[in-house]
Amino acid sequence: MAKRKARTIEVGELARVEGEGALRIRYPGGGKPAEVELRIFEPPRLFEAILRGRDRGEAPDITARICGICPVAYQMSACHAIEAAAGVTIDGPLRELRRLLYCGEWIESHALHVFMLHAPDFLGYEDVVGMAADHGELVRKALRMKKAGNAIVARLGGREIHPINVRVGGFHRAPSRAELTEMREELVWAEAFARETVRWTGGLVFPDLERDVELVALSHPDEYAMNEGRLVSSAGLAIDAHEFEEHVVEEQVERSTALHARLRDRGTYQVGPLARINLSFDRLPEAVRDAAREAGLTPPCRNPFRSITARAVELLYAFGEALRIIDAYEPPELPFVELPRTAGRGCSITEAPRGILYHRYDVADDGSIAAATIVPPTSQNQRSIEEDLVELAPGLLDLDHDAATRRAEQAVRNYDPCISCSTHFLTLERVRADGGNDGEPGDDGPRHAGDR
Amino acid sequence: MPASSRRTRRPKLAVFKLASCDGCQLSLLDCEDELLAVADAIEIAHFPEASRRSVRGPYDLTLVEGSVTTPHDAERIREIRGVSRRLVTIGACATSGGIQALRNFADADALVAAVYPRPDFLRTLATSTPIADHVRVDYELRGCPVDKRELLDVIIAFLHDRRPAIASSSVCIECKRRGTVCVMVAHGTPCLGPVTHAGCGALCPTYDRGCYGCFGPADSVNAAALGDAFRAAGTPSGEVARAFRTFNAAAAPFAAEGDRHGEA
Numbered sequence: 001m002a003k004r005k006a007r008t009i010e011v012g013e014l015a016r017v018e019g020e021g022a023l024r025i026r027y028p029g030g031g032k033p034a035e036v037e038l039r040i041f042e043p044p045r046l047f048e049a050i051l052r053g054r055d056r057g058e059a060p061d062i063t064a065r066i067c068g069i070c071p072v073a074y075q076m077s078a079c080h081a082i083e084a085a086a087g088v089t090i091d092g093p094l095r096e097l098r099r100l101l102y103c104g105e106w107i108e109s110h111a112l113h114v115f116m117l118h119a120p121d122f123l124g125y126e127d128v129v130g131m132a133a134d135h136g137e138l139v140r141k142a143l144r145m146k147k148a149g150n151a152i153v154a155r156l157g158g159r160e161i162h163p164i165n166v167r168v169g170g171f172h173r174a175p176s177r178a179e180l181t182e183m184r185e186e187l188v189w190a191e192a193f194a195r196e197t198v199r200w201t202g203g204l205v206f207p208d209l210e211r212d213v214e215l216v217a218l219s220h221p222d223e224y225a226m227n228e229g230r231l232v233s234s235a236g237l238a239i240d241a242h243e244f245e246e247h248v249v250e251e252q253v254e255r256s257t258a259l260h261a262r263l264r265d266r267g268t269y270q271v272g273p274l275a276r277i278n279l280s281f282d283r284l285p286e287a288v289r290d291a292a293r294e295a296g297l298t299p300p301c302r303n304p305f306r307s308i309t310a311r312a313v314e315l316l317y318a319f320g321e322a323l324r325i326i327d328a329y330e331p332p333e334l335p336f337v338e339l340p341r342t343a344g345r346g347c348s349i350t351e352a353p354r355g356i357l358y359h360r361y362d363v364a365d366d367g368s369i370a371a372a373t374i375v376p377p378t379s380q381n382q383r384s385i386e387e388d389l390v391e392l393a394p395g396l397l398d399l400d401h402d403a404a405t406r407r408a409e410q411a412v413r414n415y416d417p418c419i420s421c422s423t424h425f426l427t428l429e430r431v432r433a434d435g436g437n438d439g440e441p442g443d444d445g446p447r448h449a450g451d452r
Numbered sequence: 453m454p455a456s457s458r459r460t461r462r463p464k465l466a467v468f469k470l471a472s473c474d475g476c477q478l479s480l481l482d483c484e485d486e487l488l489a490v491a492d493a494i495e496i497a498h499f500p501e502a503s504r505r506s507v508r509g510p511y512d513l514t515l516v517e518g519s520v521t522t523p524h525d526a527e528r529i530r531e532i533r534g535v536s537r538r539l540v541t542i543g544a545c546a547t548s549g550g551i552q553a554l555r556n557f558a559d560a561d562a563l564v565a566a567v568y569p570r571p572d573f574l575r576t577l578a579t580s581t582p583i584a585d586h587v588r589v590d591y592e593l594r595g596c597p598v599d600k601r602e603l604l605d606v607i608i609a610f611l612h613d614r615r616p617a618i619a620s621s622s623v624c625i626e627c628k629r630r631g632t633v634c635v636m637v638a639h640g641t642p643c644l645g646p647v648t649h650a651g652c653g654a655l656c657p658t659y660d661r662g663c664y665g666c667f668g669p670a671d672s673v674n675a676a677a678l679g680d681a682f683r684a685a686g687t688p689s690g691e692v693a694r695a696f697r698t699f700n701a702a703a704a705p706f707a708a709e710g711d712r713h714g715e716a
Contacts, residue, residue: 015504018474043471043521044576045552054694061664065551065699068475068597108482116481116502127503129491139488147484158655160482161475161597162666165659172661335660409504 005029009396009404014412016117016127018069019419025393025408034393036386038412042419051372056082056339056363057168063359063374064162067418069112072105072153073352075166076227077359077374082168084241085346085363086339093332094170095227096325100180101156101166102226102350103322107149107190108160109353110273110311110318113416114197115142118308121410122204138200141193145315148190151183152322170336180326187326191319195291198316201309202295207407210302211391213268213384215275218351224276224283224317227350232279233269234300241347244358250375261380268383271355272415273310274301288317304388304414311416341367352377354416381415388414463512463611466498468532470518470525471552471580475597476543477501477517483600490604494611509535513610519545519580521552526577526586533587538610541583542603544596544699548668551596553580553702557710580702591616594649596666596699602651619650622670623663627654635662642682642695647673647705668700675709689713 006029014021022039047066054062059078064071076098083090090098115138116128125131132139150160156175157163165172216237220229232238239247250261263269278299281289292298292313297306347360355377362371388411396404467477481487481502490496497507514536520526533539541547549556556579583589593606593616602618609616619625623645627634635641635657643662645654649670656663669675675696682692693714696706 013500013506015500015506016502018478018501020469043525045471045521046555047551050551050554055691058694058698062551062698065473065475065596068473068478071473071475112481120504126505127496129488129496129503130505132488132491143484143487146482150482150484158659159597159652160600161478164656164661164664167661172656173659 007397009401009408011405011409014409014417014419016120016409016413017417017419018067019417021412021417021419023389023408023412025389025396027393027397034390036389036393038382038386038389040382040419048372048374051361051369054369056085056361056367056369059359059361059369059372060166060168061162061164066374066376068161069109069418070105070352070354070357071162072101072157072166073350073357074359075163076102076350077348077352077357078361079166079168080227080348080350081241081346081359081361082363083339083346084348085344085361086342087344088169088337088339090170090337093174093330094335094337096329097156097171097174097332099226100322100325101153101163103318103325104149104152104156106226106314106318106353107322108146108153109149109416110315111142111146111149113353113413114201114308114311114315115139115146117416118311118410118413121406121413122308142197145190145193145197148183148186149318151186155179155183167336169339170332170334172335174331174335176331177329180329184323184326187319187323191316191323194312194316194319198291198295198309198312201312202297204308206303206305207392207410209304209388209391209411211304211384211388212302213270213387214263214266215278216263216269216271216356216380217276217279218349218356219280220283222283224280224321225351231349231356233263234275234278235266237263237266241349241358242345244347244349244375245360245373248358248375248380250379260382261375262383268387269380270304270384271377271380272307273314273353273355274304274307275355276351277301277310277313284313284317285320288313288320291316304384304411307414307416341365352418354378354418355380376418378415378417378419381417385412385415385417462493462495464497464507464509465494465607466509466511466514466532466536467496467501468498468514468516468518468528469501470516470529470546470583471521472518472543472545472550474501474517476546476595476603477515479542479598479600479603480515483604486604490607494607510537511535512537513607514539515542515607516540516546516583517542519549519552519582520586521577521580522575523577524575529583529586538590539583539587540591540593540606540610541589542593542606543598544594544666544668545580546583547592547594547703548700548706549580549582549702551699551701554697555580556702557697557707557714582702593618594667595651599651599653620671621650622646622673623648623650623652623654623657623667626650626652627657630654630658632657635660636681640685642685642687642691644678644695647675647678664698665696665706666699668703669705673705675705676712679709679713683713
């Protein structure tokens with residue numbers, strides 16, 4: 001290839017992502033490789049510090065406020081970690097209700113991303129409103145499907161955003177059978193549309209990109225993992241939640257208020273729907289697997305642009321799973337399990353819509369939180385996003401500036417980045433004068449100097 | 453007829469975000485039944501969460517989510533005010549400083565020193581403050597998150613130059629109207645309903661829990677009387693303080709009551 005002149009693709013404010021970030025791809029010229037920076041300038045909100053001294057029972061409501069799109073994920077990881085600290089496992093109908101609530105969040109979040117945030121990239125629109133002018137029927141159905149997911153969260157949680165019914169040990173009030181079965185008809189409609197959605201994504205044009213990045217997700221022997229399981233990877237990782245901090249290293253880079261995570265001695269990894277599908281494909285029902293295959297998504301699938309199909313497949317799965325839970329539901333005797341007052345450390349990993357979310361709490365004798373650590377999915381995906389862009393960068397030079405910028409944005413959106421989450425606790429400008437960096441504030445866990 | 457071919461000039465809407473979780477602006481995208489109609493009636497001129505297209509101001513109506521926690525945002529909110537004919541804050545962060553305003557109650561230097569190895573490199577402020585502390589605000593919509601029906605009403609009201617039809621009474625009134633049994637009277641559950649701004653429809657009591665005040669203080673409340681009632685019913689002072697110090701901790705009546713029961 002002929003030597004190119006220096007050039008920069010810059011997106012000052014990334015749109016159709018949750019939170020505030022920017023992107024820069026700089027081509028130094030003279031045949032040198034492109035330099036990619038995903039910059040995150042979301043203001044830190046110090047959640048880990050805020051949690052200290054609060055009662056353990058407050059963790060689900062407080063941490064929900066880290067993210068308006070995936071509050072259920074925060075509530076689920078918080079509850080499971082606090083319960084683990086008390087040595088309690090929640091089973092039976094309460095476990096099923098939690099799974100149902102998570103289905104609702106996966107649905108509203110995936111439907112939002114597939115149609116309102118990501119699809120405009122594939123179809124060449126600025127936003128879903130512009131898309132609706134030409135694809136009105138599709139957008140109206142998509143909104144209806146999204147609403148069906150929100151309805152589950154609202155019915156079970158009280159409202160769509162920051163649900164009020166979740167508590168450590170279960171729920172404040174368990175729904176009656178009738179309250180759940182009322183949703184049935186709409187969910188059956190939405191499941192059918194989700195099947196159409198999977199098929200529709202199969203017809204999109206996917207840019208070529210294959211990277212051999214390590215995929216990481218929860219895995220459960222009997223089900224498609226949401227709340228429980230071991231953390232496994234495409235390269236043989238298999239650990240429990242309490243081992244997470246021994247295997248994942250977070251490091252600070254100057255351009256980001258979110259830490260970058262990597263696997264110790266292994267490097268970059270990727271979390272999210274594509275990782276889940278690749279690692280737990282055989283845990284999906286046969287009909288869902290068939291739909292995935294027909295849409296061109298058969299593991300191993302390494303093309304991050306295919307994540308839109310992965311989300312659609314999970315939409316289809318989540319509707320079926322929600323219906324299964326509703327049909328089998330028998331209300332529990334009590335809406336929650338009371339936890340014993342004991343000191344302890346508890347860790348939990350659950351599958352947020354955009355990938356694994358880790359919480360760790362140290363609980364004192366009086367039930368107060370002595371220390372909290374939270375590792376959200378987007379900080380784990382940052383390195384992978386940047387590496388995708390490095391891989392894409394040479395090809396972008398063949399596109400005109402606008403098309404190259406759009407393609408780069410689309411590649412970032414493959415990860416459905418949740419930028420508010422990723423900076424819930426992090427620092428600005430923590431690089432030392434000697435160029436190293438200091439440990440993660442508010443935590444004595446292992447942290448390592450930046451590698452860039 | 454497609455919206456783009458219309459001749460009439462539609463009012464311009466802008467949505468900005470400072471320190472926050474994105475939930476309040478997401479409420480607009482959660483209006484699944486109304487979103488396309490809204491987008492038809494108004495021009496969504498700047499709303500990064502929803503569109504990569506951004507039209508320059510001035511804007512007829514600007515919605516601001518989030519609180520001011522950085523010097524950069526303190527500057528930015530002035531610029532935003534400068535291009536906004538009407539500015540409405542949406543949610544607890546923008547209206548009272550949000551959960552991140554808990555930093556206001558800690559010894560700021562000690563907190564920062566405990567958290568940051570090099571406080572001198574920080575570009576965060578020691579406080580989280582509401583938008584009205586920085587610029588003139590035309591209306592403040594409460595809630596963590598806001599209620600989407602109220603959000604729609606605010607948008608419609610401002611586009612028609614009328615006041616939003618939003619009650620300033622307490623959650624208690626909504627609870628009575630709904631016919632929910634009082635959790636405090638019947639079960640002795642501490643409930644912030646008597647002092648909390650209406651808007652949620654009294655959700656928590658209908659789910660058998662006490663209101664936790666996510667809509668912030670109602671107009672003219674007696675928070676001290678409620679705090680005393682909690683204490684009289686046997687709630688420890690630390691717990692009373694924490695009850696007032698959550699998502700609207702820095703709102704004046706809640707801040708005062710939190711201070712009265714909290715350790716110095």
